[in-house]
Amino acid sequence: MDAISGLTIDSFLDGLKSGDGVYIAGLYDRWAEDPASVEPGWASLFAALSSGALPNSALSRPAAAPPLAEARAATLDSIRALMLIRAYRVRGHLEAQLDPLGLRVPKAHPELDPATYGFGPADMDRPIFIDHVLGRETATLREIVAILRETYCGPIGVEFMHIQDPDQKSWIQRRIEGAPWKTAFDAAAKRQILSHLTEAEGFEVFCQRKFVGTKRFGLEGGESLIPALRTAIETAAAGGVVEIAIGMPHRGRLNTLVNVMRKPFAAVFSEFQGTPSNPDDVQGSGDVKYHLGTSTDVEIGGRMVHLSLQPNPSHLEAVDPVVVGKIRAKQDMAGDRRGRRTAMAILMHGDAAFAGQGLVAETLAMSQLIGYRTGGTLHLVVNNQIGFTTVPLHAYSGLYCTDIAKSIQAPILHVNGDDPEAVVFCAKLLTEFRLQFGVDAVLDLVCYRRHGHNESDEPAFTQPLMYKAIRSRKTTRTLYAERLAAEGAVSAAEAAALQERFAAALEEAYEAGKTYKPNKADWLEGRWTGLVPGSDDDETRDADTSVPLETLREVGQAISRVPEGFAVHPKIARQLEAKRAMIETGEGIDWATGEALAFGTLLLEGHSVRLSGEDCQRGTFSQRHAVLIDQETQAEYTPLNHIRPANQPGGQATIEVFNSLLSEAGVLGFEYGYSLADPKALVLWEAQFGDFANGAQVIIDQFVASGETKWLRMSGLVMLLPHGFEGQGPEHSSARLERYLQLCAERNMQVCNLTTPANYFHALRRQLKRNWRKPLIVMTPKSLLRHRLAVSTLAEFGPGSGFRHVIPEIDKLRAGEAVRRVVLCSGKVYYDLLEARRERGIDDIALVRVEQLYPYPRKTIARVLAQYPKAEVVWCQEEPANMGAWCFMDRRLESSLADAGRAGARPRYVGRREAASPATGFYKVHVAEQEALVAEALAA
Known part of the structure; x- marks a missing residue:
């Protein structure tokens, strides 16, 4: 002592x-x-x-x-x-x-x-x-x-002491201590909560009775989600939010659609009876009803708020980065770049998915980064205490399914789902916290799943004790109604009348659903007004992407200058001088300069540009240097933002280039979401190496390739994937071109393997100059970034120029009938073939570049092949035979040969043999393989 x-x-x-x-x-x-x-x-x-x-x-x-x-x-x-x-x-x-x-x-x-x-x-x-x-x-x-x-230690468990910000901790302490939720609601508020629960439960009971055995992934056991969600939206609206984007899995989606998003009950019941969700005149495969989304404008407290529920596949958390990317775009368009309070994301999760899916961690990790922050997301975890048949003990290693959120110091409130007032109190508190501090917040709604994983599943096979307890438990609404009757807030008769009125309204909607027909789709409204479904004639009639020479020179001068006193790195200074010379002479324009000209000219035309990816400011190969760093002060300078004064008439829009966190799926999903919200912006994601996109395959499969067909959601997203075999081993050679081509159908996206800076320039500008939007997948070069032959003239960007789906032979050869072989190829291998042919003086083999692989330019290739009526046709590629474009091009080239008057003719394959790995890890072996395929393509 x-x-x-x-x-x-x-x-x-x-x-x-x-x-x-x-x-x-x-x-x-x-x-x-x-x-x-x-x-x-x-x-x-x-x-x-x-x-x-x-x-x-x-x-x-x-x-x-x-x-x-x-x-x-x-x-x-x-x-x-x-x-x-x-x-x-x-x-x-x-x-x-x-x-x-x-x-x-x-x-x-x-x-x-x-x-x-x-x-x-x-x-x-x-x-x-x-x-x-x-x-x-x-x-x-x-x-x-x-x-x-x-x-x-009551119905709410509070985790907040892991937060380092004392103001945030103090704010929560003041709002939570003393259990204020016990006195927070008057009789009118309690009646409203009961009404919301009645609607949530009533809809599920009605569907269970009318559509027995039909999968709907109902919300029974978690009905408190509906009053929580409505409270969060009302609180956000009162705080100045005018746009809310929601992402969620399929459980409870139908309930959310009708009771929060206000989709007509008749429309949902019509879909249960087999009617498509889209009007008859709108193309698309559609999707099951519990994956669909919608959008609507609602009036809350005298303010109009736009609500959108993003469609989502069964890859439960895949929608997370898409929603936050969409919100970022909404804020940027509103000029809300500092406060980020005008738009807000709400993400709902299942307990097993929140703990188990890596995309959750990636989305949380980007939440406070300068290129991805949105002022905070509200997360609502519908914690059924089971994932399909997996109990928490087997589903996550931590104490709670929400432990991952502690990594970003988010406050976490766990709440008993059978105490609706506590649930609503928590939803309001966390929404206010998000509005106050601009960070994520998590509500863990601990409830249960009254049925199995779906309505036809038998859960007692694996959880007999849980489902014994569930069968004997009254519903949340019933318990709350009894509580209110005991308090004298809402009588039993009034509660029963609420239930009866809602059931009658559902019966009426059910009858209307029998003849219900959707009269419009919402995909080309708002900022998408004026755009149309994609054309099938862009091969012969494409958008004008040319730019006046004086504009090109203006952009070229801007990208080659730095402010007075800015200490640019000596090596970059030499690159800038080289760029200046390219623009002044109009010769030798390389890939990075062509890209900058595309960005700059779009900026001058009022289109913003957003590029993100790992190390994309500099570029993986030190080619871009879109953002310069002062070598003495670390200050940043983006030349493309200084072409003209942005605040003057005839000024320019803004380009943002962000080095992303080390994430593929999360960042690609974010950029896809951004592209959904702003069709007037050029949105690009660049993989550090093309094969890194493998980590984002779910986003590519479920959104980029199929989003328009399933959900009527256009995207003009550009994916830049470095690709080319240079002896650097299997991990950095292939962007897996074959995977994108396998996903191509119904003109859903464009896949290009380009060979000239000018064609890259036109491909980028084409994304915004056409009156429709399609994703663009570009196999971008590595060694070609500085290849002496992979250059363009300024004239190829200027008046009269445009995108070239196919680039025919450029050298002088023998007359058409004397050409004995046509070698079709794409990408880097073309320059290997060209140099070898010139060295050997060969003049009877034509080299034809297929720049756009999909949509396949059938007419153009047929025209080119018709010039060589007696030539053998070869497809040459660097990739192994089971990879690259060969399997995709084989039959299509056969059809083009038929169009050229050579029915029955078949192309021959030249390239690496089939392999399990994309490339060898030994440089000498790579060189030998490359020389062999070039030699075979040019053999006598």
Whole structure:
């Protein structure tokens, strides 16, 4: 006692006397996280109290204690009370009553027991000075414990002490302590919650009765989601949000569509009966109803708010980055780049998916990054306490399914789904937190799944005890209605009348659904107005993508200059000088310069440009340098943003180039979402190496390739995938061209393997100059970035120029009938063939470049082949025979030969033989293979 009772105790006493109890509580918080962060005296005292090194006898209160001893004892009481309070803030959630089924009974935790801190039964009613830490200047230990248990061990479990920002922690403490949800709702608010629950439950019961055995992935057991979601939307609207994008899995989607998004009940019932969701005159394969989305404008509190529910496949969390990317675009279009308060994302998750899917971590990881932040996302986890048939013990390693959210210091509220008022309170609080601090927040709605994974599944096969408890449990609405009747807030008769009126409305909608026909699709409205479904005639009649020469020179001058006094790296300075020379002479324009000209000219025409990817500011191959770094100050300068003053008439739009986090699926999904919201922006994602896109395959398969056909959602997203065999091993050779071609059908996207900077320029500009949008997949070069032959003239960007689907022979050869072979190819291998042919003086083999592989330019290839009526036709590629374009081109080339008057003729393959790995890891072997395929293509 003597070792620590001197200055420390006296200082603590002085602090309490001067009203610094909150400050000392903060000291204790700091010590608990890092003992070295406080003065040694305080550290010794806190350590002794925590470890029990101070015997209770030393802290006893003798009947006739001197004033100083009495004060010291009171001081230690206060410190121990503060320690107990902090323990509840940190660990109280461990004893919260979260499971509505009562199967998961919380264990007792000693750190929540006052006895652990030296308090005994006789201390329970003695006043203790706590200086408003719980909103009270003094309170008895019994009162302190009651407040703490009501706050932290009731229907809400609060995790927030992992947050480092003291303002955020203090805000939550003030809003949560004292269990304010118990008095937060008047009779009218309670009636509204009951009404929302009635609609949620009533819809599910009606569907179960009318469509027996039909899969709908209903919300039974988690109906509290609907009042929570509606509360979050209303709170956001009151806070100034005018646009909300929602992403969710299929469970509860139909309920959300009708009860939140206000999709007509008749429309949903019509779809149950087999009617397509799209009008008859709108093309598309459609999708099952529990994957579909919609959008609508609603009036909330006198404000119009646009709500959109993003369609999503069964890859549950794939929609997460898409939604936040869409919100980022909405904010950018609104000029809300600083506050990011005009638009908000709400993401709903299942418990197993939130814990298990890597895209959750990727989306959370980007939430506060400069290129991806959106002012915070509200996450609602519908925690069924099971994933299909997998119990939590097998589904995640942490204590909660939401533990991943601690990585970004998001507050997490766990709430018992059978306490609707607590649920609504949490939804409101977390939405307000997001609006206040601009960060993510997580609500874990602990509920259950009344049926199996789907309505025809038998869950008792694997969870007999859980489903025994579920079968005997009344519904959330029933329990709440009984509670309100007991309180006198809503009578049983009034609750029954609510139910009857809603059931009657559903019956009426069901009858209307029998003849319901959708009269419009919402895919070409708003900013998409004026765009049309894609044309099938772009091969012969494409958009004008040429640019006046004076405009090209203006852009070229801007990208080759830096501000006075800017310390540019010497190597980059030489590159800028080279660019200036290219523009001045009009010769030798390389790939990166062609790209910059495309970006710059679009900016001058009012189109914004967004490019992101790993190291894309500089470019993986040090070719782009879109953002320059001052070598002395680290200041950034983006030349393309300084072509003209943006704030003057005839100015320019803005380009943003962001080095992304080390993510493929998350970032590609984000950029896809951005492209869905803004059709007037050029949105690009660049893989560091083409094969890195493998990590984003779900986004490519489910959204990029098929989103328009399934969900009527256009995207003009550009994917830049470095591709080419240069002896760098299997990991950095192939962008897996074959995978994209396999996904091609119904003119769903464009796949190009380009060979000239000018054609790349026109391909990029074409994305915005046509009146439709399609994704563009570009196999971008590596060695060709600096290849002496892979250059263009300025005239090839200027008037009269355009995109070339096929580039025919450029050298002077023998007359057409004397050409004995036509070698068709795409990408880098063309230059290997060209150089070898020139070296060998061959003049009877034509080299034809297929620049756009899909949509396949059948007419153009047929025209070119018709010029060589007696020539053998060869397809040459670098990739192994089972990869690359060969399997895709084989039969299509046969059809073009038939069109050219050579029915029955077949192309021959030249290239690497079939292989399991894309490329060899040995440079000498690579060289030998490359020489062999070139030699075979040019053989006599």
